[in-house]
Amino acid sequence: MKKLIIASLISLLFYSCTSNENRFRKSPVDQMIIEMSDLNDFTIILEDMDAEEHLFTQNFYRHKYKVITLGADSIPQVKKTDWYDVSQDFFQLHSGDIGMEIASKVDGKLSKQVSPPGYSGYVGNERYGHWQRDNSGQSFWVFYGQYAMMRSIFNMGYYGRVYRSGYYDYTSHYRSGRNYYGGSVGTPKYGTYSSGAQKANPTFSNRMSSSSGFKNTVNRSVSRSPARYSAGSRASSTSSSSRSNSSSSRYGSGSSSRSRSYSRGGK
Template sequence: MRKILALISFLFLISCTSQETFKKNPVDQLIVSMTNVNNFTIILQDIDAEEHLFSSDHYRQKFKVITMGADSVPQTKETEWYEVSETFFNLHSGDIGMEVASKVDGKLSKQVSPPGYSGYVGNSQYGQWKTNPSTGTSFWEFYGRYAMMRSVFGMGFYGPVYRSSYMNYRGYHSSGRNYYGGSSGSPRYGSYSSGAQKSNPSFSRRMSTSSSFRNTVGSSVSRSPARTAAGSRASGYKSSTSRYGSGSSSRSRSSSSGGK
């Protein structure tokens, strides 16, 4: 009898593991659906989690897809909620407002990047670097016909894109690391940034009012293989015990502190 019970437990464990391993990845689904699209950006719009005492927890994610339409006019679409595995939830729980996949001139990347950075900021087809005569700092400005892209990517919530920050991003990107900007413990981009709080009031409200949701997000960020603990407690959410900082992407697992 003990052997039979042990066998049943083993088979049950294998079944749960298989379901976790082979649960569909919504980002890959979206990528496949746009095989013939040469330029697109997939941004993580929102995340949610429901804890269950006697059954599996439920994890969900929602995305914004940006494609370039006729005359290079950006088209946006917000997806439905997707059920995701715990592993995939953990991987991207800190990436709200960030690009989680993009294709630029037919070249696909699943490197996590700040919104608009992978194919539009720094691209002379869409804008130029300008210098503030008072401060001497250089910042990105879209050409008039592409001015709407700042709104499409939600850049207004994060402030100007300075050339120094963009160059830091390029350095991180070339070595396979995710770039969140800001100082240690206070990222400029991602779920714990003030920009994400402003751009996604629903997520911000859940983080502020639900300790279980806040703890789920915080613990998943700390467990993510794509991040390392860095800096002090994230600001803006009371009683949060999670730590958050720039880390390596799926291409690189080395530890790193956040750039400025």
């Protein structure tokens, strides 16, 4: 019994030291930002995440990313990364952000504001598309033909149309430094708990449904995330009015905001 107690204490001490070390190391996203410092435009999307938590041994947290850069004639180039080890803090920070942009650079301006896929530099940007009205009179975003592949790159088919009113809600959240997940109260359009993300990221969805341990880790991390909503609103994707957020423990507000320097429809 004495040996077991000593072994347990050593394991806890090792975990504490490792955890502190992880807390201060650069995240993979920071490393990618440094490596792409010569680029004027890029988008980093959280593609997948995994975790293993143990009582007496080291915990593991991992991310996969989708990186979009611009090639010739502003045609997007896509790269999906392998698994990266991340710190527990970084895992918790973005535990609610599957399928979301977690870093972007637009016209040379860097942001780590979490945004729905494609929103930071492409949706609303008249270089890539325009607003079109449907039969009910609502305006939704349409990419020009040469950029039609962006719908697939950002998995927009899984999330439904981007309506202008919802996009206005996003810009309002963005400018006030709050993350935007769309949808009505309790039913986000984007992020970890959205049906769109579950369809667009089947490996993550299968992991959530097949492993209660992993699901509990994600749920705990979302509730503890320093980026979660402490107060605020969740806006409808088809209405420009904001609703009071009754699930404030699940979704986060961002820590920074910036204004766009170029013209974007209606902004």
